[in-house]
Amino acid sequence: MTALVGLDVGTTGVKALAVSPEGDVLARAEAAYGFETPRPGWAEQDPALWWRGTEEALAALGARDVAGIGLSGQMHGLVLLDAGERVLRPAILWNDQRTAAECEEIEERLGGRARLVQATGNRALPGFTAPKLVWVRRHEPETYERVAHVLLPKDYVRLRLTGERATDAADASGTLLFDVGARRWSEDVLGALDVPGEWLPAALESPEVSGRTPDGVPVAAGAGDQAAGALGVGVDRPGPLSVVLGTSGVVFAALPAYAAEEEGRVHAFCHAVPDGWHAMGVMLSAAGSLRWLRDTVAPGEPFGVLVAEAEPWEPGAEGLTFLPYLAGERTPHVDPDARGAFVGLSLRHDRGALVRAVLEGVAYALRDSLELLRALGVEPEAARVSGGGARSDLWLRIVASVLDLPLERTKAEEGAAYGAALLGGVAAGVFADVHEAVEATVRVTGTVEPEPAWREAYADGYARFRKLYPALRPLEAT
Numbered sequence: 001m002t003a004l005v006g007l008d009v010g011t012t013g014v015k016a017l018a019v020s021p022e023g024d025v026l027a028r029a030e031a032a033y034g035f036e037t038p039r040p041g042w043a044e045q046d047p048a049l050w051w052r053g054t055e056e057a058l059a060a061l062g063a064r065d066v067a068g069i070g071l072s073g074q075m076h077g078l079v080l081l082d083a084g085e086r087v088l089r090p091a092i093l094w095n096d097q098r099t100a101a102e103c104e105e106i107e108e109r110l111g112g113r114a115r116l117v118q119a120t121g122n123r124a125l126p127g128f129t130a131p132k133l134v135w136v137r138r139h140e141p142e143t144y145e146r147v148a149h150v151l152l153p154k155d156y157v158r159l160r161l162t163g164e165r166a167t168d169a170a171d172a173s174g175t176l177l178f179d180v181g182a183r184r185w186s187e188d189v190l191g192a193l194d195v196p197g198e199w200l201p202a203a204l205e206s207p208e209v210s211g212r213t214p215d216g217v218p219v220a221a222g223a224g225d226q227a228a229g230a231l232g233v234g235v236d237r238p239g240p241l242s243v244v245l246g247t248s249g250v251v252f253a254a255l256p257a258y259a260a261e262e263e264g265r266v267h268a269f270c271h272a273v274p275d276g277w278h279a280m281g282v283m284l285s286a287a288g289s290l291r292w293l294r295d296t297v298a299p300g301e302p303f304g305v306l307v308a309e310a311e312p313w314e315p316g317a318e319g320l321t322f323l324p325y326l327a328g329e330r331t332p333h334v335d336p337d338a339r340g341a342f343v344g345l346s347l348r349h350d351r352g353a354l355v356r357a358v359l360e361g362v363a364y365a366l367r368d369s370l371e372l373l374r375a376l377g378v379e380p381e382a383a384r385v386s387g388g389g390a391r392s393d394l395w396l397r398i399v400a401s402v403l404d405l406p407l408e409r410t411k412a413e414e415g416a417a418y419g420a421a422l423l424g425g426v427a428a429g430v431f432a433d434v435h436e437a438v439e440a441t442v443r444v445t446g447t448v449e450p451e452p453a454w455r456e457a458y459a460d461g462y463a464r465f466r467k468l469y470p471a472l473r474p475l476e477a478t
Helices: 047-061 100-109 113-120 129-139 153-162 169-175 187-193 225-232 287-297 303-310 351-375 393-403 416-427 434-441 452-472
Strands: 003-009 013-019 025-032 066-073 079-081 149-151 166-168 202-204 209-212 218-220 241-245 249-255 267-270 277-283 321-323 341-343 383-386 407-410 444-448
Touching: 003 047, 003 153, 003 225, 003 416, 013 047, 013 416, 025 047, 047 153, 066 153, 066 225, 066 416, 079 153, 100 113, 100 129, 100 187, 113 187, 129 169, 129 187, 149 153, 153 166, 153 209, 153 218, 166 169, 166 209, 169 202, 169 225, 169 267, 218 416, 225 241, 225 249, 225 277, 225 416, 225 434, 241 351, 241 393, 249 351, 277 351, 287 303, 287 351, 303 351, 303 393, 321 351, 321 452, 341 452, 351 393, 351 452, 383 393, 393 407, 393 444, 393 452, 416 434
Parallel strands: 003 066, 066 218, 166 202, 241 383, 383 407
Antiparallel strands: 003 013, 013 025, 079 149, 209 218, 241 249, 249 277, 267 277, 321 341, 407 444
16 A cells, blocks of 8 residues: 655654555554753754664554655754764754843844844744854854754754755744745845855755655655644644644644734744745643653653543632743743743642643643734634644643634644655655645544633633733843
8 A cells, every 4th residue: 555654753752654645544653762951951862863763663664665755843953964964963952942142142133023023934032943053153163163054853864864955944934044934044144143055955845855765755845843733633724723732832823824923922934835824822831741740749640540630620720820831931921931830729739630730721821822823813713633632631621611712633643744744645746735635634533612611710710820920920030
């Protein structure tokens, strides 16, 4: 049977998926790895882990008669290569928070935040690629002097897979070096930061052929994990949102035309659809917050047990509120120094109450993103949900009620790897374009509706949640 293979080069492992042209998952495999935190707020990873994981996952997948391969992966990571295409240092990852000073420098060099948003569609954030490059120039000049090529994580795997250096417009949008509206590298930003344009790979559209494997299999340019994941749940055009409950949390909307939020609190990126764009809000600790709680108070306990303990608690857990800012926050606060908190604890609260508060706090933070998207003119009637947190019926009922939107589940739960496989199918000629690929494969299998009885409690809870961040900011930051 013809197989379309999707590879998702994630933060904690590579996922490989084989999909039929009808959308059925034929096989799946995963190879896990870790990342290093050499200092507080830092996150680095050896690119060799991605390639080793890719080889292991493809071998375990065992797919035959592969028509095409698509790539996806973690965004924003900085991969530096020398003239011989050798890795110069560990990659600096999306969740690294070391570059606050470099973000300020970039905005100053571009003439202010408004000018930067005009040039790239986005403001400078510590997780983005350009601030990391400026940091290396300042703090590791000997390494910087040897740089010849700059790649993103999945694009390093492409290099090892095909021998080609390339990226795609969707993933390049998250570098802060890309003119998102014009879908090309930004001459303004490269000039202001004194970054040679020849360091950067060609930026293709996501379904374009970027190279071939030694066996001649075409490899699609691919997309960053969020754009690919949106395709995987059928968000290829304006309509339903994509809501991701992964380690991070995302509210993603395909746009009818390019648009950027003037403060840059939501990201404006190219979509994985040629001539398409999207906007998304990103919170850094969604399912990651639940994992942190589990690892802290109940190591080894199955998540299902913890969520079951949260079920008896009424919405609001008697005034207990959780702020999920365990790793700083992007949307809407853009604050790498934001920190999490439980507020409103009492003697009546038990472990289940803490879990309920975490589930609700993540839902409130997702609503922050939804409100900013609505300000851009997005008016969704439903959302497609994915990520590990989407396996919890209780969490989906909470999120649906807080967002006041039905949440739709789709047949495949693999998200980014599934979307990458569809892009591989377009590159191989199995589908005429991305829209045909989505229409042929993505199926909604169920809907979780908002709970009418919870509406008032969550409206009050969200109002309380919104007041806590400014009240708890460190004095020196106010």
